[in-house]
Amino acid sequence: MIEARNVSKWYGRFQVLRDCSVSIARGEVIVVCGPSGSGKSTLIKCMNGLEPFQQGEIAVDGISVGDKRTNLPRLRSRIGMVFQSFELYPHMTALDNICLAPEKVLKRSRAEAEAKAMGLLDRVGLADHARKHPAQLSGGQQQRVAIARALAMDPIAMLFDEPTSALDPEMINEVLDVMVALAREGMTMVVVTHEMGFARKVARRVVFMDEGQIVEDAPTEQFFTNPGSDRAQLFLSKILHH
């Protein structure tokens, strides 16, 4: 479904991604983790072309992301993305946030888009909040709206960029629950997160990155019980022993 081969990226002379290769099959859930600045967010932003990269290749459903001729808006419309700081459009209601892309990109009718949006809001437990503006919602609620917004496009895969890092602790679970349900339904997901409980519960593989490199790409159980690299071991010992 998503295939990255030898991807390298530089900001000026600073290399943020080194030769990253990873492959995600249909229906797979992958967790990407690693210390801050390790390039994990950059990597998933390369997957839908939000960040350009200079070397290597990424293909989504067989379509090359780096190819100049690729219609990026169309490609992106098929991949959902959820951001660390939600990025809901503040001047629109929750409902309008969800309906915008289906109406303008997929050319669905307002009625159709709204019906679908209401269904999704119901699914993330926010049907009562459809007419509210983002600033009137809590962080956890905003992030659930953002997930619904991404799902409204019927994506073939979902990218999550640290979806719970900006949340107060008591709101993390309401977002993770939605994500777990999504994973169990068979959605293809790439999740950048430090929530190791979530990884244990639904991830098939864990990808560990450090200094722009993919250091480890292992089945979840193996990653936690017997990580292959010292760096992954060190990282795990830091975030698990609290």
Add this chain to the structure above:
Amino acid sequence: MFTHYDWNAITANLAFLWDGMVLSLGLAALAIAGGMVGGMLMALLRLSSFKPFAIFAYLYVNLFRAVPLILVIFWFYFLVPVALGRPVGPFYSALIAFVLFETAYYCEIIRAGIQGIPRGQMAAALATGLSRWQAMRHIILPQALRNMTPVLVTQCVVLFQDTSLVYVVTLRDFMTSASIVASRDFKLVELYTFAALVYLVICLAGSSLARYLQHRTAMR
């Protein structure tokens, strides 16, 4: 395109135009100095916790900001001789008009600068035992002034451009001198183009300085 124009009209009158420029720059410099001092005092009044001061400054600033500079120039051109009981010439009445007018604009810039400093700074300064005035003098104002330097420079460029408006009371600044030569020698195209270029060069330099300072402030 401009070949059939007579640019000698400019070189022949360079000394006359230069005198005008000296007056423009002098008027601008005095108005900037006066406006900044006035603006600083007015800003402190505006932020004063003593209500009558704050109200006075509020009315002053909004009155001057609601009327065109030309009207203010007319006002003082008329008012100053009446008030003093003798003619004073256009320069002093124009200077008074500019200082009082610019005071209002500098006040708003300085006030915004002061209010842009996080409240925590004042609290921290007071917590160390400084008086409110000491905190303003040593903690708030230095930071505020540094942040607003680019805007102050921009306002100086605007003020310098505005000095051309003394044309309406026929004070011989650069613009008025250019227009005198233009109509006397009937060289409108040459003189006004030249005036525009001279102003453009000076003001672009000022604007670039403001942008450079802005950039430097942003980096910190």
Add this chain to the structure above:
Amino acid sequence: MSYNWNWGVLVSEPYLGWLISGTQWTLAIACLAWIMAFTLGSLIGIARTTPIGPLRWLGTAYVELFRNIPLLVQMFLWFFVFPEVLPRDWGRWVKRDLPMPEFTTAVLCLGFYTASRVAEQVRSGLNAVPKGLLAAGQAGGLTLPQIYRYILLPLGFRIIVPSLTSDFLAVFKNSSLALTIGVMELTAQSRQIENYTFQGFEAFTAATVIYCVITAIVVVIMTRVEARLRVPGLLGRQQGAL
């Protein structure tokens, strides 16, 4: 100080009529110039934020040119110089057949000048929209024009309503420069009354009061507009436009 007060002069003809006519010309110049400045300035401001290099450069050049030449000089350039440097036939048309030449020139000059101020505001408004929203729009598959249309412009313009109000008030006050090319607007009329009657105090007070009242009306209206446009929970009321 000896001065013979005579407030009656303000309500006697022809002086009252002069004030009324002056106010009408001032408003006419200000409103027409504003419509022009708002349209042109918005386009230039948008151009300065696009990823298209030459467009950005043109926008910057326009703003720098018009902001760094005194308005009075621009007024004379349009009135005296512009018809001379046009091709001969056009120049003749401007000089002979242009309807209401002083008024038209004043409107065009103020329109072009104020457009440079509006362009700066629009640019800063668009730049003030958080970059993450742009990424969210892209991730949803929106094209660049769609992102401008639905996200950047609605938010950017909301942010700059107060600045646009002061730009309108600036063009309202700057319309007084039209007197230098012979338009009998409000300031010119008050000066004329002073010249005819030597009642400068009364004449200038009248003009001052009229300017203040109109300014106050505009501020009240724009405060309402701003409140109506305000997104619930977001972008608290900023400092007044004055």
